[in-house]
Amino acid sequence: MKDLFGIIAVFRTPDEVTSAAMRLRQSGYRAFEAYTPYAVEGLDRIVDSGSKAFLPLLMFAGAVLGAALAYWIQYWDEAVNYPLNVGGRPYNSWPAFAVSTFEFMLLASVTAGFVGMLAASGLPKLYHPIFEAHAFERASRDRFVICIEATDPRFNADSIHALFEQLGAERIEEVRA
Amino acid sequence: MAMTLTNELPPEAPVVAPDVTLTSLSEEVSNRVLMERAPRWWGVGFGISFALLMVLIIQLAWLFINGIGVWGVEIPVAWGFAIAEYVWWIALASGGTIVSALFFLTRSPWRSATNRIAESMLLSAAPCAGLMPIMHLGRPGLFYWLFPYSNVMGVWPQMRSPLLWDFVCLLCYILMSTMYYYAGILPDLATVRDLAKTRSKQILYGILALGWRGSVAEWRNQRVVYAIMSAIMAPMVISVHSVVGLDYAGGLTPGWHDTQFPPYFFFGAVISGTAVIIMLTILVRWGYSLQKVLTEYHFNAMAKVMLVGSLMLCYAYVWEAFGPLYGSDVADKTESYQRMFGFTAPLFWSEKILTVVVPQLLWFPLVRRSQLLLFLISGGIIVGMWQERFMFTTASLEHNYMPSYWGHFYPTLWDWAALAGTIGLFLTMFFLFLRFAPIISLAEVREIIEQEKPK
Numbered sequence: 178m179k180d181l182f183g184i185i186a187v188f189r190t191p192d193e194v195t196s197a198a199m200r201l202r203q204s205g206y207r208a209f210e211a212y213t214p215y216a217v218e219g220l221d222r223i224v225d226s227g228s229k230a231f232l233p234l235l236m237f238a239g240a241v242l243g244a245a246l247a248y249w250i251q252y253w254d255e256a257v258n259y260p261l262n263v264g265g266r267p268y269n270s271w272p273a274f275a276v277s278t279f280e281f282m283l284l285a286s287v288t289a290g291f292v293g294m295l296a297a298s299g300l301p302k303l304y305h306p307i308f309e310a311h312a313f314e315r316a317s318r319d320r321f322v323i324c325i326e327a328t329d330p331r332f333n334a335d336s337i338h339a340l341f342e343q344l345g346a347e348r349i350e351e352v353r354a
Numbered sequence: 355m356a357m358t359l360t361n362e363l364p365p366e367a368p369v370v371a372p373d374v375t376l377t378s379l380s381e382e383v384s385n386r387v388l389m390e391r392a393p394r395w396w397g398v399g400f401g402i403s404f405a406l407l408m409v410l411i412i413q414l415a416w417l418f419i420n421g422i423g424v425w426g427v428e429i430p431v432a433w434g435f436a437i438a439e440y441v442w443w444i445a446l447a448s449g450g451t452i453v454s455a456l457f458f459l460t461r462s463p464w465r466s467a468t469n470r471i472a473e474s475m476l477l478s479a480a481p482c483a484g485l486m487p488i489m490h491l492g493r494p495g496l497f498y499w500l501f502p503y504s505n506v507m508g509v510w511p512q513m514r515s516p517l518l519w520d521f522v523c524l525l526c527y528i529l530m531s532t533m534y535y536y537a538g539i540l541p542d543l544a545t546v547r548d549l550a551k552t553r554s555k556q557i558l559y560g561i562l563a564l565g566w567r568g569s570v571a572e573w574r575n576q577r578v579v580y581a582i583m584s585a586i587m588a589p590m591v592i593s594v595h596s597v598v599g600l601d602y603a604g605g606l607t608p609g610w611h612d613t614q615f616p617p618y619f620f621f622g623a624v625i626s627g628t629a630v631i632i633m634l635t636i637l638v639r640w641g642y643s644l645q646k647v648l649t650e651y652h653f654n655a656m657a658k659v660m661l662v663g664s665l666m667l668c669y670a671y672v673w674e675a676f677g678p679l680y681g682s683d684v685a686d687k688t689e690s691y692q693r694m695f696g697f698t699a700p701l702f703w704s705e706k707i708l709t710v711v712v713p714q715l716l717w718f719p720l721v722r723r724s725q726l727l728l729f730l731i732s733g734g735i736i737v738g739m740w741q742e743r744f745m746f747t748t749a750s751l752e753h754n755y756m757p758s759y760w761g762h763f764y765p766t767l768w769d770w771a772a773l774a775g776t777i778g779l780f781l782t783m784f785f786l787f788l789r790f791a792p793i794i795s796l797a798e799v800r801e802i803i804e805q806e807k808p809k
Contacts, residue, residue, distance in 0.1 A: 191804060214376060214545070215800040216573040224570040232578050250502055251513045259510040266514070273514035276597055277522045283590050284526040287583055291533040294579040298572040301564035308567075316568055317545040319376035 179353040182306040183209075183326040184337050185313065186346035191217045194321035197344045198223040201325065204340070208329035212307065212316040232297060236290040243285020247278045306354030313352075324352065362719045363654045369463045369802050371646035376800055379647065383542075383794045384549045386642050392789055395641050400785040406778020413771040417489060424768040431751040431763035435772060436490035438747040441598055441619065442626070442740050443483035443776065444524070448595045449627005450476025451531065453659070455587035458580075463805075464655040466798035467647050470542075471638055472631050473535045474793065478783035479630075480528045482776040487520075489772065516600040523594040530590060534583050537576065540566050542792040595623045602746075608689040609750035612677060618670040625663030625709065626739040629732035632656050634784065636725050638793055647794055650723045657722035660735070664713035671710065685755045693749040697762055701741045702749075708738030 188194045194211055201209050202223055211217075211224050248271075255261070256268035266273075295301065307313050307324060316322040325337055334351070341349045370379075392400075417424055427434040450472040457465035488494050500511055500521045511518050544566035547559035566572060596616030603615040632653065639648040675694075678686035694702050712734055715721045722728070748763040787793065 211570050212568045213570075213573065214380070214568060215541075215797045215804075216577050220570050221574040227571055229574075229578075232575055233582060236579070236582055254502055254510045255513050259508070261512065263512075263514060270514055276516075276519040276593070276600075277513065279593060280519075280522050280526040280590070283586050284530055287530045287533055287586055290579040290583055291537055294537060294575045295564065297575050298569075300566065300572070303560060303565045305565060305567055314548045317541070317548045317566075318380040 181327045181334070182309070182352040182354045183324045183332075184334060184341070185307070185310050185322050185324040185350050185352055186341035186344065187312045187315070187348040187350075188321040188323070188345070189347055191321060193345060194323060195219055195223065197323055197341075197346075200340070200344060201323070205331055206325055206329050208326040208332075210307075210324050210326070212313065212322040212324070214316060214318055214320070217321070227297065232290060232293050235293040236286045239289025240282045240286035244278050244282035246285070247281035248274055251277060306352060309354045310350055310352040312348050312350045320347070363650060363723065367651050368649065368806060369651045370467065370799060370806065371649060372806065374646045374803060376803060379794075379799055379803065380545050380796055381549065382644070383647075383792050383796055384546045386788075387546050387790060387792055388550055388555060393641065396785065396789060400782065400789075403778050403781035403785055406774050407782045408778070409771050410775025410778055413768055413775050414489065416768060417772075418494060422490065422492060424766065425772070426763055426765045426769050428761070428763075430754055430759050430761045431748050433490075433747050433751060434763055435744065435765055435769040436486045438744040439740070439773060439776065440483055440486035440490075441747070442743045443479050443486065443780075444595060444598055445619065445623040445626045445739065445743070446630050446736075447476040447479035447483055447527075447531075447627070448591045448620075448623035449625075449629075449631060450479070451534075451587050451591040452624055452627055453631055453656070455534070455584040455591065458584040459588060462655065463802055464652045466802050467794055468631065468635055468652055468656065469798070470539070470791075470793055470795045471635050472627075473531070473538070474784060474787035474791070475631055475634055476531055476627075477535055478780045478787065480524070480531060481783070482780050484524055484528065485776060485779070486772075516597065516604040519597045520601055523597045527590065527594045530583075530587065534580075534587055537580050537583060538795060539791060540564065540576065541568060541573075541797040542795065544568065545796055546792060591623075592620055595619045607750045607754060608678075608683065608685040609693065609746060609753075612674070614670060614673050614677070618667075618674070621663060621666040621670050622739055622742065625660055625667055625713070626736055628656055628660040628663060629735040629739075632660065632728055632732045633736070636729050638788065639725075641788075642793065644794065647799060653725065653728055654719070654722045657716045657728060660732070661713055661716040664710055664716075664735075668710045671706065685753075689750055689753040692753045693745065696749075697752065698745050698749045701745045705738045705741040705745065708734040709742065 186197065188197060191213070194213065195217060198209070198211055198220060207225070209224065211220055213220065251274040252269055255270070255274075260268045262268075310322075310324075312320070313322055323341075325332065338349060422436075425434055425436070427436075453465065453472040454469040454476070458469070488497050491497055499509070500518060502511055502513075540563065543559055543563040547556060547563045550556040550559055596619065599615035599617075599619035602610040603612055605611060635648055635652065635656070639645060675690065678690040681687075692698070712731055715727070715731065721731075752762055753760055
């Protein structure tokens with residue numbers, strides 16, 4: 178017999194999953210996660226999902242570093258390494274460097290956001306125990322799934338079953354992985 | 355007739371047909387990706403596209419063996435089809451980002467079902483744009499000299515040149531668009547993965563979906579990053595196309611040396627990009643029977659964007675004619691006159707009809723909802739914008755400052771082969787997107803469905 182990873186409950190509507198998550202939080206559960214087919218408004222305030230400001234700040238840092246790097250490359254190229262007098266313009270002709278600096282700044286920011294988004298979500302991660310649950314498949318389509326993980330200090334299979342039934346779950350399943 | 359012609363779409367008209375549910379949406383769209391055999395129209399379309407792609411390969415081989423003398427470019431008209439089509443393709447691509455990013459920021463509901471089509475279009479058009487200047491290089495194998503990299507020659511690119519800015523812009527644009535596309539499609543790939551029946555497709559889409567589970571943290575991170583990316587992509591695309599305009603404005607040739615070029619190019623991107631998206635949306639809607647997801651609402655909205663683009667373009671045309679007239683530069687006046695009434699007159703006037711006069715039909719709500727008319731108007735706009743890009747590239751060079759230096763541009767068969775070939779590359783890539791990636795943004799349309807659900 179494989180180890181118990183957690184117990185999942187499947188709900189039909191976003192409202193049901195939001196109120197279920199709220200109830201779990203109020204009942205003192207901490208290690209639970211909701212899987213939904215789209216970003217359900219308000220769920221992230223109930224289910225613990227990490228720092229909010231991290232990714233925007235990361236993208237801002239990417240932008241600053243990208244701009245600095247791009248300007249530095251251009252400055253070093255045109256003013257230090259390979260100075261070329263074009264119509265008497267200054268070697269460090271910042272207006273002409275602004276375009277490439279701007280574009281590279283945006284590229285660095287988007288790259289930071291993309292990589293950061295994956296890293297903060299723990300992706301790529303081709304296997305996760307939740308994939309063992311048959312009912313989980315529909316979480317990417319039309320169902321809203323909540324999983325209480327066995328690591329939760331208050332984890333008790335019987336009381337969770339009862340709670341989920343009370344919350345109106347369409348289906349309840351034990352996930353073993 | 356008069357009643358229907360002016361009947362506006364009611365404000366409560368559904369964005370997505372009311373009988374579309376989360377279940378039917380996911381299954382219908384994913385099944386288009388997962389079906390064992392592609393539908394016949396796809397096979398025919400892909401076959402034609404692939405044949406055109408072979409034209410491009412042959413053209414490239416002939417061009418690389420013989421040099422750009424196989425084209426019609428000559429002195430004085432050294433910028434011909436390749437540069438004009440570079441602008442044309444990048445404008446089509448930019449239109450995709452405008453629809454996708456700009457209207458994400460305005461939270462326009464019609465953007466949710468069309469943005470994937472727009473982004474697939476842009477990712478198919480951008481390589482065509484990128485190929486054009488490389489073909490145009492006398493020594494295409496050395497294009498990498500544009501990168502600022504440490505080399506044994508000790509030579510560095512000239513960072514002050516708009517041509518180099520353009521290279522940086524296009525490179526950044528393609529990379530950013532790819533990440534923007536992937537950040538948006540990730541949840542949808544997970545849907546396809548979970549619906550896949552065969553082992554090979556489960557593995558393929560399992561890898562592509564990177565293990566997306568749809569957990570709260572994943573969604574929050576994705577929404578945050580996607581929103582910021584959109585806010586970045588919108589100014590990005592304006593800057594990319596403006597820099598293409600600077601390639602011209604930076605030249606001293608009469609007709610090019612004009613401060614209005616950057617916005618003027620952007621206006622062209624709005625109208626031609628929307629036009630190609632409308633045509634492809636009609637194709638997708640018909641081919642994949644997605645009438646319930648891509649509704650009149652979408653066409654109505656996109657047609658309005660196209661109409662606005664047409665008016666902005668009209669403004670640029672007026673200014674383009676007014677500038678030389680008001681100024682005192684004889685060369686500018688001559689060039690402008692020659693463009694309107696000389697060798698290029700047929701192109702000039704037919705193009706104005708296609709991109710400014712005919713689109714005024716879009717004021718009528720009936721026209722905005724008639725797919726046949728929209729298809730024809732959009733096709734006309736795309737052809738017209740091609741004429742426009744071609745005309746201002748060559749007409750200015752044809753009538754430079756010195757009358758003794760005047761000459762005309764005549765395209766050769768290889769010029770046309772380059773055009774047909776890049777269209778083949780574009781369509782081949784788009785058909786592959788159609789076949790292997792969900793063409794509707796499922797996650798976002800799900801939100802629309804939930805919002806429209808009667809409370």
